[in-house]
Amino acid sequence: xxxxLSTLLTMSVTAAxxxxxxxxxxxxLRPLPRWITCALWGVVFLRMICPVGLSLxxxxxxxxxxxxxxxxxxxxxEPGPAQETVPVQDTPAPAEHTLxxxxxxxxxxxxxxxxxxPALLTGVWAAGAxxxxxxxxxxxxxxxWQVAEAVPVEKGVYESDRVSTPFVCGLLRPRIYLPASLxxxxxxxxxxxxxxxxxxxxxxxxPLAYLALCLHWFNPLLWLAYxxxxxxxxxxxxxxxxxxxxxxxxxxxxxxxxxxxxxxxxPAAVPLAFGTEDTKGRIRAVLSYRRPALWLILATAAACLAxxxxxxxxxxxxxEGRPVDEGxxxxxxxxxxxxxxxxxxxxxxxxxxxxxxxxxxxxxFETDTRILLSGxxxxxxxxxxxxxxxxxxxxxxxKDRESQPYxxxxxLEQAYLAWEASLEEYLWVTRPDTLYTRRGCSLxxxxxxxxxxxxxxxxxxxxxxTVEVFQGESPDPTILTVYLDTPPVLATDAARLIPxxxxxxxxxxxxxxxxxxIDWTFGAQGSLHGTGSYMTYPDGLSGQDTPPQxxxxxxxxYRQMKQAGSAAQITLFGRYRDTEQVLYCAPGYxxxxxxxxxxxxxxxxxxWSDVFALTSFSDSQGVHYDTPYYRWQPQAAxxxxxxxxxxPAQHQGEARWCIVENxxxxxxxxxxxxxxxxxxxxxxTPGQPAxxxxxxxxxxxxxx
Amino acid sequence: MKSPPxxxxxxxRLLDLVWSSEPISSPQLCKLAQAQLGWKRxxxxxxxxRLCDKGCLKNxxxxxxxxxxxxxxxxxxxxxxxxxxxxxxxxxxLAAFLRAGSVSDQEAAEIExxxxxxxxxx
Numbered sequence: 001x002x003x004x005l006s007t008l009l010t011m012s013v014t015a016a017x018x019x020x021x022x023x024x025x026x027x028x029l030r031p032l033p034r035w036i037t038c039a040l041w042g043v044v045f046l047r048m049i050c051p052v053g054l055s056l057x058x059x060x061x062x063x064x065x066x067x068x069x070x071x072x073x074x075x076x077x078e079p080g081p082a083q084e085t086v087p088v089q090d091t092p093a094p095a096e097h098t099l100x101x102x103x104x105x106x107x108x109x110x111x112x113x114x115x116x117x118p119a120l121l122t123g124v125w126a127a128g129a130x131x132x133x134x135x136x137x138x139x140x141x142x143x144x145w146q147v148a149e150a151v152p153v154e155k156g157v158y159e160s161d162r163v164s165t166p167f168v169c170g171l172l173r174p175r176i177y178l179p180a181s182l183x184x185x186x187x188x189x190x191x192x193x194x195x196x197x198x199x200x201x202x203x204x205x206x207p208l209a210y211l212a213l214c215l216h217w218f219n220p221l222l223w224l225a226y227x228x229x230x231x232x233x234x235x236x237x238x239x240x241x242x243x244x245x246x247x248x249x250x251x252x253x254x255x256x257x258x259x260x261x262x263x264x265x266x267p268a269a270v271p272l273a274f275g276t277e278d279t280k281g282r283i284r285a286v287l288s289y290r291r292p293a294l295w296l297i298l299a300t301a302a303a304c305l306a307x308x309x310x311x312x313x314x315x316x317x318x319x320e321g322r323p324v325d326e327g328x329x330x331x332x333x334x335x336x337x338x339x340x341x342x343x344x345x346x347x348x349x350x351x352x353x354x355x356x357x358x359x360x361x362x363x364x365f366e367t368d369t370r371i372l373l374s375g376x377x378x379x380x381x382x383x384x385x386x387x388x389x390x391x392x393x394x395x396x397x398x399k400d401r402e403s404q405p406y407x408x409x410x411x412l413e414q415a416y417l418a419w420e421a422s423l424e425e426y427l428w429v430t431r432p433d434t435l436y437t438r439r440g441c442s443l444x445x446x447x448x449x450x451x452x453x454x455x456x457x458x459x460x461x462x463x464x465x466t467v468e469v470f471q472g473e474s475p476d477p478t479i480l481t482v483y484l485d486t487p488p489v490l491a492t493d494a495a496r497l498i499p500x501x502x503x504x505x506x507x508x509x510x511x512x513x514x515x516x517x518i519d520w521t522f523g524a525q526g527s528l529h530g531t532g533s534y535m536t537y538p539d540g541l542s543g544q545d546t547p548p549q550x551x552x553x554x555x556x557x558y559r560q561m562k563q564a565g566s567a568a569q570i571t572l573f574g575r576y577r578d579t580e581q582v583l584y585c586a587p588g589y590x591x592x593x594x595x596x597x598x599x600x601x602x603x604x605x606x607x608w609s610d611v612f613a614l615t616s617f618s619d620s621q622g623v624h625y626d627t628p629y630y631r632w633q634p635q636a637a638x639x640x641x642x643x644x645x646x647x648p649a650q651h652q653g654e655a656r657w658c659i660v661e662n663x664x665x666x667x668x669x670x671x672x673x674x675x676x677x678x679x680x681x682x683x684x685t686p687g688q689p690a691x692x693x694x695x696x697x698x699x700x701x702x703x704x
Numbered sequence: 705m706k707s708p709p710x711x712x713x714x715x716x717r718l719l720d721l722v723w724s725s726e727p728i729s730s731p732q733l734c735k736l737a738q739a740q741l742g743w744k745r746x747x748x749x750x751x752x753x754r755l756c757d758k759g760c761l762k763n764x765x766x767x768x769x770x771x772x773x774x775x776x777x778x779x780x781x782x783x784x785x786x787x788x789x790x791x792x793x794x795x796x797x798l799a800a801f802l803r804a805g806s807v808s809d810q811e812a813a814e815i816e817x818x819x820x821x822x823x824x825x826x
Binding site for chain 2: 158160
């Protein structure tokens with residue numbers, strides 16, 4: 001959705017509504033001094049040029065209008081990326097992948113390869129605005145030509161025989177131009193009128209108003225508003241002239257109006273013609289002018305000031321009058337900010353249907369928060385139960401919080417569910433689609449790779465990482481290495497992480513055809529003690545299906561990745577955040593295993609090799625000692641294990657521990673723990689029996 | 705001489721300037737017009753050219769002189785007003801002023817004197 005166009009449309013509709021209100025007020029304000037009405041037109045002008053109003057808790061303009069949520073129905077949505085045309089591949093035309101499995105439904109039409117609609121509409125708008133400006137420029141130039149030969153009469157006043165009606169022209173040094181054949185008496189009153197224009201700075205306000213109108217050239221109501229504004233300006237000047245005059249002079253002024261009203265008129269855009277429109281109306285107004293009482297003027301001015309202020313107000317970004325600074329959505333373990341348009345829509349519907357909020361006395365169940373809206377002193381949580389629930393919490397004086405839960409019913413519930421559907425669309429269609437448009441843009445530089453991984457939100461699931469890209473020789477295969485700083489420590493974590501990494505890899509291979517393989521390495525770069533790594537390949541050696549090549553398939557992979565990721569969130573054993581050693585032990589392996597041909601060593605054998613290597617050697621006679629030697633210690637290790645994060649509730653009895661020794665090194669530093677059949681391996685400084693562990697990992701095997 | 709073509713207000717004013725300052729170089733005339741009328745140089749040159757085309761001015765070697773005198777122009781102006789508004793009738797023209805009562809006693813005496821002189825010379 002094009003932000004510029006939607007902002008413009010919202011402004012235009014809002015301004016039109018305000019103009020409509022002012023037009024109604026104008027009828028009421030007729031007997032009162034016209035400058036008040038002109039001031040109200042100023043409010044319309046502000047709404048035409050300012051995209052946002054004053055943030056007020058209450059506004060005379062309904063939020064349904066100012067939030068601009070309807071705009072997306074007026075403007076066409078952006079089409080999908082043009083890459084849906086057939087990619088250059090030998091595989092059968094991928095367009096057929098969009099067919100649902102063989103049921104013959106026609107594929108979704110490929111996005112048309114023409115200019116995107118928003119750009120076209122913006123072009124049309126620019127052309128229209130340009131035409132309106134051009135017309136004003138041409139009129140102005142014509143005028144200047146006409147008065148080039150005007151001769152001065154008095155200071156600032158000129159006359160010309162090419163001019164048929166008096167007017168004011170010029171911004172910085174405005175001049176009054178009079179027709180040459182103007183009778184002296186008429187001239188006197190005309191000058192009074194034109195000088196009133198100058199005094200009121202109308203030679204500035206009318207062109208400014210016209211400029212604003214050019215921006216909104218497509219809005220007919222605003223053209224009408226401009227015409228009425230011009231009339232009000234003339235009327236205000238008439239009133240300024242006759243205010244100090246007596247009855248006779250007023251009659252003469254009316255006569256002047258009559259004399260000049262018989263001539264041909266100028267187009268309204270041209271600055272400040274004497275105005276031959278509506279001569280009858282003006283004469284009538286002049287003759288029937290009665291100055292109202294001062295108190296009435298002051299009261300009306302005050303009321304209009306208030307009305308003007310509230311017409312400028314926006315209640316956007318507020319829920320029940322309180323400001324909302326941001327919205328977050330929780331989805332599959334990720335916390336994402338709500339995009340502005342969605343947030344505005346949500347606030348708008350909550351405000352519109354606030355009658356359908358049923359207060360509850362207490363929350364009868366707990367479930368995960370779906371949406372969180374935060375303000376300075378309030379926050380609102382929305383979560384799904386049988387009905388969607390809204391919990392409003394206010395903090396009063398710091399820590400104390402009062403929570404009021406509400407159930408969303410009726411129209412509010414329906415509107416919310418409809419809104420949630422568009423949220424889902426954003427999360428699962430718009431976001432992956434945006435990512436997919438990068439396809440082919442390569443992960444070939446570090447920055448590009450980092451950005452893509454950032455957008456996949458890898459960090460939410462794997463913790464911090466660093467990225468390295470290696471470019472091989474032609475045809476430039478790329479190797480992506482991701483160093484995950486935070487190692488999973490428990491084998492059970494591994495079981496969850498592997499499928500997640502498979503899916504993430506699948507998504508990455510879909511985005512970049514040149515990726516040769518991805519090396520997921522556990523441990524910071526350059527760490528010495530056996531980093532583990534998990535390699536993923538695009539052609540399925542890691543056991544995955546062919547990576548998706550269509551946008552729809554990518555979307556699905558993305559969704560699965562997020563779902564898998566929520567299970568894969570790595571929980572560290574508390575103290576090991578700065579561990580250098582990365583050990584990773586996959587389930588089901590009870591020892592060093594041979595690399596099978598064709599399989600990636602997707603499992604971490606380093607652990608066992610490390611231990612095994614330390615505990616085996618060959619002496620000079622070629623005798624091979626390969627049995628680690630364990631001596632179980634008598635003291636229980638429950639506390640030790642608990643301290644390092646093992647849940648005592650899951651295990652019964654007493655844990656035992658031992659130092660792993662080999663023939664040469666009595667203390668290799670490794671410790672084995674066994675608790676209730678579960679075996680753990682830890683490492684500490686050799687020589688310290690009960691020293692602090694630098695890691696602890698659960699093994700799936702039993703020691704030999 | 706042939707009857708001068710009708711002159712616009714601008715033409716009149718420039719002619720005024722030329723009558724009061726001729727012969728005058730065209731650049732100086734421009735300066736004068738700028739000072740007294742607020743005209744741009746291009747405007748002044750346009751009017752000069754127009755008056756030359758109408759046969760009222762001569763612009764040779766950047767020196768401007770007039771080809772008609774004030775009296776001729778006044779007479780032509782008067783004829784034009786007479787023709788346009790009073791169907792060429794001088795009595796109607798005078799009657800307009802007399803009816804409005806806008807002729808003072810002194811002016812009436814002057815007019816009587818002029819008529820007397822006119823009668824006597826024809």
